[in-house]
Amino acid sequence: MTELERDIIREILNIGLARAADSFAVVAQEKVLLEVPSLDLLESEDILLQVKEYSANHAVIQSDIRGDFTGTTLMFFSGQHVQRLSRVCLRMQVSDSVQVNELQESLLLEISNIITGALVTQLANILKARIYGAPPCTFNGDTTALMSHLVPSESLQPLIFSIITHFSDHGNSVELPLMLFFNRATFEKILNIIRGYDFLGKQLAGA
Template sequence: MMDPHVTELEKDIIKEILNIGLARAADSFAAIAKDKVLLKVPDVQLLEVKDLLSLVAKYEDTHIIIQSDIKGDFNGSTLMLFSEDHVALLSEVCLSMLDVRKGELSVMQESLLLEISNIITGALVTQLANILKSNIYGSPPKAPKSHIATSLKDILVQHPLFQPLVFTVITKFQHNSKDVELPLLLFFDTTTLLKILDIIRSFNYDKNNMFENT
């Protein structure tokens, strides 16, 4: 398997591209959350598949996971991880629900989580497509009912040797001075990483010129 070498500068450029996409996503999310939303991108990580699955598995028993696949020129997924506390606060703010019961999601609550994932992934994918001049789109989000490895099989099984490029993004949602952090995992397969690197390397690393059309 090709081991893609990503320089620190290239990592910075990928993070800058994601920051632009996430800023747009935050604005879109804030419109339905009726409050301030902050998104930040930490370090880019290259992980083995088993490490990715163990990272996701840590959240499986305590969080509702909403998955949206990225298709077209790139192959990837976003996973948004909602704890019961997140669901309760978002239900209160966005659906005006009081005394939200923890446990089973109502149809309205699941629709809300799917819509939030759709908004954030859609805004991010649109910006990535614009900046990287690529034809990509997000598939409708879903709440996987099975083990997360099963729901990710389109990426993991069809590309059993790939080394995913994983971004762990913390979405900080502020409401009435309460901070709620929503983990978001974004990852691409190795082929996509190589495509992104080819595109970035075709730019002349002048960030001002690179992002002027976004």
Template sequence: MDYETYNTTNMMDTHVTELEKDIIKEILNIGLARAADSFATIAKDKVMLKVPDVQLIEVKDLISLIGKYENSHFIIQSDIKGDFNGATLMLFSDEHITLLSNVCLSMLNVQKGELNVMQESLLLEISNIITGALVTQLANILKSNIYGSPPKAPKSHIANSLKDILVQHPLFQPLVFTVITKFQHNSKDIELPLLLFFDTSTLIKMLEIIRTFKV
């Protein structure tokens, strides 16, 4: 099969109907509900997570989207492996870090722009909890063997850290879910952006499984 034929077939296979988008979002919402409960135990307050958007975007647009956060947010990456290939990115601003450090670590007078070992460990643990709960539910519902790798804080440009997905899949068109984690503390809502995305082959696998469901 030549490149043009494969690309045409690939685009046909990855056509997602509105109903299929709704099913994918509902599956993710189930996983996020479990993640919210786990996060709440360390946040010591109510946590809500929801999936407001699902979109297919080009690689260059994904890199541009992530780039908007790189200079203003501390980014934690967790890769998704096994039957599916993807990643999650949790984005923490200075305000997020200050609040979480105060609530979870009882830290006062947090210096913005600086992270100590305990703070970085906290952000890694939050990402691990949310990604782990989400991946576990995806695996159960879609009956797939998937797992999350230990979270990490990329030290270089985020595109370099994501090269396994972005570079090694030339026909890659990521399926991106923008998830807003709403963290409530003292009646104040703080939103933690989370990006979840999968490569094209994973999207095709997910659609094949979803299309066997009786709806």
């Protein structure tokens, strides 16, 4: 992957994430700031370490991407997010905790569905791909199953789009980490699309 290809992929993600951030802002009733996504190729051990670190103090929602591409998103809701969203969307006064009840879990699932849906729709439009988001579910912390889903062969490496969005609440920035995983086969498809078309000149200009 050349630096130009890396920049194009990052810009494609920026476009998709901007729509996702707008969708989240409507739900959260607050301004959402988007950090430029980083793009890294990591070993499986490094991936698992990152996921475990976030999972230790966040409520985690998983959504799979299916169709022409195979991927997964993990959204990490902090206790501050759970507290804020419960107050805004459910009219519930709760403590700052990632221990959620059934109603709060349903809310987080719906928010993840909205954000992932907005992202996947934009990616499908830009890349001219038939992809869709599967119904989200609560991530149970089984990183082995996650890796098996993404990397059926130990000889392959997945591509991680590491994305952080910031939810601003009265001037206090609270991170809402969103990890986007694509396997190598999907990454190769994306690169082939970019290499076979004047992406920067035509597709992104139209978006």
